Amino acid sequence: MDIQRIDRKRQKQIRRWGLGLLGGLATLGLLAWLATLDPAAPSVDKASLWTDTVKRGEMLREVRGPGVLVPKEIRWIAADTPARVERIIVRPGASVQPDTVIMELSNPEVIDQALAAEAALAAAEADYTARVATLQSQLLDQRALQAQVTAEYESARLQAEAEGELAKKGIIPSIQFRRSQLNAEQLKGRVAIEAQRIDQFKASLDAQLAADRARIAQLKNAAQLRRRQADALNLRAGIAGVLQQVPVQEGQQVAPGTNLARVARPGELMAELRIPETQIKDVVLGQGVRVDTRNGVVAGNVTRIDPAVQNGAVLVDVELSGELPSGARPDLSVDGIIEIERLPDVLFVGRPAYGQPESDVRLFRIDPDSGLAQRVPVRLGRASVSVIEVQQGLAPGDQIILSDTSQWDDYDRLRIN
Template sequence: MDIARPELKQRKRRRQYLIGAGVVALITAAGVGLAALGPAMPSVDRSGVLIGTVKRGELLREVRGPGTLVPKEIRWIAAETAARVEHIVVKPGATVQPDTVILELSNPEVDDQLLAAKAAVTAAQSDLAAKRTDLSSKLLDEQSAFAHAKSDYEAARMQAEAEKVVAEKGVIPAVQYKKSLVVLEQLKNRVSIEEQRVGEFRRNIAAQIAAEQARLDQLAATRELRQRQADALHLRAGIAGILQQVPVEEGQQVAVGTNLARVAKPGELMAELRIAETQAKDVALGQPVKVDTRNGIVDGKVLRVDPAVQNGTVQVDVELVGMLPAGARPDLSVDGTIEIERLPDVLYVGRPAFGQPDSEVRLFKADPASGVASRLPVLLGKSSVNLIEIRRGLNVGDQVILSDTSAYDQHDRIRLK
């Protein structure tokens, strides 16, 4: 016969309650512990990131940009008249002298205009010579009239002086002497008038000759212009150098002002660098420059800074003061580094990705002992090509990740493995 024992059931139930409570307590404790640990730190391969060490010392600020070598002196030769390209005498790349003919052009109208201009000058010269002869003849007539009047005056004066003596003695009537005085006065006035007429005619001759000479000079200038236009049909280099371009073809019709050839002096080169507009603000005239020609480095200095921005860059002209290496030629691609300034005794580190000058960024500072990198704010200062000043947030010897860490923006710590 079974004996009922209710205390066993109660003991078993209490044991179940205790076990359940323990399980709940363990789960709760585990949850609290996991919550306290936070999200798991992502792991980053140390060899896959760039780590820089903070240093103290002199920071050389530089900006760098690509560019090309260009001649200092370039001459574009343009068409002075509309013409047709008959023959290309010299090809690009050839060495030319000032009188070297590059192109042969043709324009029949220019030849006709030159002949007409020469004929007009010849006719004007003949007209001027004829005018001089005619005016000289008329001047002689005026001078003859003046001389005749002067002769009549002298004869009348001598007669009046003679009549004065005999009139005082009563030999001739006084009225006759007075008539002689009247004639003498008339002849005196006539002499004065003739003298004035000769002077006026001389001035008139000068004016007429000057007018004819001006007309002749104008026609001569037109002839010289037509002669230059005719000579320009034989297109010459004008300077000694290298023929770089001939952007026309034989048989092509060109208009006035069309560029037909480009000649450059190859021995005198300069560099045209393209500096990012964000870095060009500190570039000034006279700053030293190192130009890498891929075959040597040439010293230079900033000659000009273009005030305009094109495609996000500013053109900086650099005068080369050092010896050019072999192979340096126009249009050669180069890299230029401009020295902005030297900052003594500052903290600096390699320039981080997306790190802009005078801005605050959040960088991961690495702990070599634990292998954990923690994010912290860092204030950046002035920058160079590969280095940047540290104003606040880091100390000498600190190691920071310089690579792009935007993939870990949601984490304040990462583990380096």
């Protein structure tokens, strides 16, 4: 007869459960241990990386910007009056002199106005000449009358003096002497009045002639203006140089102020650089500049900084002190490097990708013995065109990766092959 052993069956179940529990705990422990391990470092070909070595010494801070060569003296020639472009005589690229006629314009009204202004001026000048003659004749009449009165006065005075002697001797009555004396005094008063009348006439004459001269001067200015407008229909260069642009066509109607031609002196050039607005704060007048014309480097100095920002850049004018190479001409593309300052004893390295001045970054430092690159925190300082100051995190001789490492942001180590 078989006897059922329930206790042994229960012991087997308990042993099975214990082994399963131990296995699960061991698995969890293994997973936790694996989680504490760093991911395997990916392998990177060293030839695909851009690296540099940290150095200590003098660091030259520079700012770079593209630009063009522009003439120092540029003259835009504009239309003085409404006109029609009849004929373009000189084309862009030609050498011109101040009196070279670039194009011929037409406007019959301007010619008529010039002729009318000349005629009005001539008529005013003729009227002035006639007025002077008339007033001078009147002045002579006044002076003749004054001379006549003066002569009558002198005659009356002499007669009164003679009759005074005769009256004392009783030869003539005293009443006759008194009449002669009174007549002489009246004529003396007339002499004074005539003198005042002449003075007033002179003042009136001067005022009338001054008004006429002012009118003539006004008409002369108007005639000169009309004459200049008529002469401007033959558009002249005004300076010696090269004709750069003629932005109009024959037959085109132009309004006053329309630019018709641009003339520049090609031998006197300067550089106009576009410096990024984020770097312009360190640029000041007088700083040295090296301008690369692709055919040589020319030295210069900053002479002007535009106060406005255009398309994220600031225009900087550079006076060129060195001799321009052959082939230099207006609108030639150049690169300019402005020297900001020299830092005598600093730690610096090449500028890493996305490394901004005065910022904290994490860079890969390469261990030459193990071939591993470990990510380390680095504090960056002042920057230049191609190098940047290292304030913390690196030492002289450290080799770091400067190229873009964003594809390995999940790793703190790289294996360099």
